[in-house]
Amino acid sequence: MSDLLERLRERGWRLTAQRRVVAEVLDGDHVHLTADEVHARAIARLPEISRATVYNTLGEMVSIGEVVEVATDGRAKRYDPNAHRPHQHLVCSGCGTVRDVHPHGDPLAALPAAERFGFTVSAAEVTYRGLCPDCS
Amino acid sequence: MSDLLERLRERGWRLTAQRRVVAEVLDGDHVHLTADEVHARAIARLPEISRATVYNTLGEMVSIGEVVEVATDGRAKRYDPNAHRPHQHLVCSGCGTVRDVHPHGDPLAALPAAERFGFTVSAAEVTYRGLCPDCS
DNA sequence: TTCTTGACTTAGACGGAGTCCAATGTACGA
DNA sequence: TCGTACATTGGACTCCGTCTAAGTCAAGAA
Known part of the structure; x- marks a missing residue:
């Protein structure tokens, strides 16, 4: 997932502690977390990180195609880090x-x-x- | 769609003005309306109808399989009255x-x-x- | 027809998910 | 090191949907 951080930087994005933590959390377990679950796990590593930043960072990753949003129902969207292979x-x-x-x-x-x-x-x-x- | 009302009644459900109006609205245009759009159109015919009743009635129709919920994005669900044929x-x-x-x-x-x-x-x-x- | 009763409807409060904003903080090029 | 454009924060806000308590009424019974 450091590849991801590298790719983000190539796009002119700043490398902040918050973005690093979000990327690590998503890559950590290969499950499909909701934004709030990502936030909860990110807080364990970086207590001050805000919900808005998690949403922003996830949105950025989705927009460059590194992460896929899964809208399973009326429930919260989930984020799928396994974007490299069609499934x-x-x-x-x-x-x-x-x-x-x-x-x-x-x-x-x-x-x-x-x-x-x-x-x-x-x-x-x-x-x-x-x-x-x-x-x- | 009067079939639908009949089927509802066979299930022991009361036939109320509100339910009739929701069924008529859904059947009216064969587009995929959101719950709030259904509510807006229902109000045109029955001004006192409440949002909660529209949600209840749509939920009932979904549960008996007469209407299908379509979640196309993270936004509001849409309701598809064309449930009689798989698509x-x-x-x-x-x-x-x-x-x-x-x-x-x-x-x-x-x-x-x-x-x-x-x-x-x-x-x-x-x-x-x-x-x-x-x-x- | 009228009565009875339990199901239906209502308005508004409530909840979760997500967005927005102004103020504050900071990564990184010069 | 410094300046500044960009990122972060937290809290208010919106949107969609659910819940609740009180009032209403459809439909079977008499």
């Missing part, structure tokens, strides 16, 4: 846990031209829903 | 317009058992993203 998400309807999954085939190919209504279609996001072992 | 959604990244689309194949079939992690997977939602003719 989809499996979400537990009970507890909201998110897992990365790799279905076969390209979901884009399933949409015929006649169903594109003149759109320039660039991506397909698939969300599988169900109950995890703990919730079922 | 997916094509969202314009520019203006947010949502269109119903019908890809071939079953997206659930693309997820092998080894990628299900013990979940009981019950549904797959596909969101295609791109730019509509007006925005591209």
